[in-house]
Amino acid sequence: MKLQCDVEVVSRMLPSFGLKSRGRGTRAVLSIGKHPDKTSPRCHIYLVICTSKDRAGAKYKLKDNIEKFFTWFVDEGKATVRLKEPAVDICLSKADSNSLKSFLSAARLASRGDESSSLPLSTLTPVRSRDVEQPKRKLSIVSKKDYPLTSSFPSSLEQLQVSYCKLSRVDMRMLSLKALRRLDLSNNHIRRLPATIGDLGCLSELVLHNNHLEAFSEALCLSTLQQTLQLLDVSQNRLRRLPPRFSQLRHLVHLKLDDNALVCLPFHIGRLSRLRLLSAAHNQLTALPADFRRLSLENLDLFGNPFVQPGPLDHTLRLSFPLTLQETASRAVASLRIPYGPHLLPAQLCQDLDLAKTCDCGGVCLGSYVQTAVSMNLHQVSHTVVLVDDMGGTHAPVLQYFCSLSCYSLFLDQDLQRGGR
Template sequence: MRLSCDVELKNRLLPSHGMKGKGRPLRCSLAIGRRGGNSGNGQEGAVFLMVCSAKDKTGTKYKLKGNMEQVFTRFVQEGKATLRLKEPEQDICISKADPLQLKNFLSVLKLGCQGSKLEKVHLSTLTPATSAQVERPKTKMVILQRSDYPIRERFPKGLESLRVNGCSLSRIDSRILGLKHLRALDLSKNRIRTLPDDPGQSTALVELKLADNLLERLPPALCLSSLRNTLQFLDLAGNNLKFLPPQICEMTSLLRLHVANNQLTTLPENFGRLEKLRFFSAQENQMVVLPFSFMDLSMDEVDLSGNCFQLAEQEASASHMQRTSEEFPTLLEVTARSIKKQRVPYTEEDLPRHLHHHLSRVKWCVCSNPCFQPYAKHRVPFNLHRVAHTLVGPTSAPVEGFLCSAFCWSNLQANPNAPWKCKRK
């Protein structure tokens, strides 16, 4: 039976001689078995513990029966344990082991120390460890050429960082989505056109770079997946995105968002919900206006250069209004407002089709109330220094929002900067 883990050997006699061990954990393979030449029938031959490392693949053997002074298992759930031997006077400190495998290993170790009930346990003859058994799991991988991309081999299971650039990938490999420990994924400079709706088992992603691909849309379902709670850095620069889905505003853990060099004309209305966002770059797009919720952000650096922000002089001191023809809300409007305001959960099967479609067209007033029709659009200039410490590009841009009532319109006329607005939901 073998166990791959980190091992540090500590000699207990060194402190008594005024010496201090300077060892450090090494990747090792621990094995329990019998010496070569024993019958191996479970009753004959002593059982040994063998410790193999990259420097000593043949291993060092320690007899088990009557030679184990104590086993410390307090932190076995964390993959840690300490084996205290009588001869030689050493402690074998185990760490970074799989907790389940470690428990099984210690169970067999206990039987080996007792020297009984081993007939039901298959113990093979101790053999030198292979290179794969004593090498540390690969946590970082960089592929910069198509010829280096693994076709038949699997990606190492312990990968935490994967970078695949310039390999002409047209989609995200399903083998990559199966990497449980992946935290940073860089697939920039490929030819990826579509993204999956689900990150698969890669639920620990903190950094996702998809710059310089051929993406035309960001799947809403991907924004609502487990990534909404883990992803902190999203790079979508250099693609063909014409809009960002409103669901991206649910990714409230984002600290960095790069969408430069796309074809964006505006941002989602609830963009201000990204309260943790600190670095935002959207240069070289086609944006003419920012959502009103942009005023809620507080960032370290913003780059909006190369966009088409324009605000006529006559609009600089007054809002631009576009009212619908209806003056009184319909029953459909009242129902939809109540569902949104009370946050009533619903699915497409719960409501009539026309009501569900109407709900998908919700607008949020600056006073935080939902509105569908009638509503009014307003556009005012905004000093970007109010939301960013460092600015690249324009220092002001028009912001556009919606008003649900004449009361909100009168408040806006009284103060175009709208300090009276409530926090948007």
């Protein structure tokens, strides 16, 4: 029986000498097995603790020698075994909880003197140095010649950078790293992202700067990334649009979209309530979505976009008289917040409902509306604003929708009144 974990052996005699333990464990391999006794023909069962400094291991007899088990935090991979002789506490931490429970069960049986075949024993031999190394948390590969072709990535990785390796796709071996918090695949040739990136349940930072991405999958927006992703960098790619449900990534704090070919920002971008840094410079944006007004940012960069400053009567008229039955029903579903989904409605209709537009009157419209744009000072949504153009401007056009001609006419009258003051 073997167990890999951090171990600290604490003598209970230390306080009597006015000393304290260092309170820090060492990576070790624990084994339970038989070892011949020179003073007796019988083989006794020992607990052996092997570390990088002592690969042969320190041996502790188990039979009738365990005073107590402390297992309050065994589900967190922590436990303590108190021995009678010598008077030490063996403190275990950072262990797999299931393996730890099995190991403690075997130690309990050995302490009782059970030597039946059901007791899983190991061969007590010196361990390999790699077995007692500290788990690797961070790995950076910035050259193709250093990229592992046959060996796997350490399963303990929390940060992984693979850059300048000319990767054309995401290596599936990376997607098995369940502890991964930051994945940096910048400066490669990746064209698409597998939906299984969304299975990385701890991923909070995803950096894809300077690749060949042409789309960002909607499946990623509906994955566990909704709860974990805080930083997303897809700058210097080939993106033209982001999926309608991009706003489901509601834990985003930092979003970099620079140097793509984006013609619009996500329709419901205002739902990203935690977003504080947004950079979308050098794209093809001519106007911002209406929901943009709801953002509360610390830093905003929209420099180098071909924004078209709106004229007083510029508008797009897409009204139908009378409203179609589909439009009327869709407005009712959106206004009353009636649950819907592909199991209830056609997929296209679900997508239309996802992009429902809000009128100034508070009403909702889908396919029948009047669209115009108004100029907005970007300081209304951000503390710091990078100038929109070389002329020193901080204004940009924001789309606005109206569910009827009467609402649009009221807006024009109010706009004229403001202009006359």
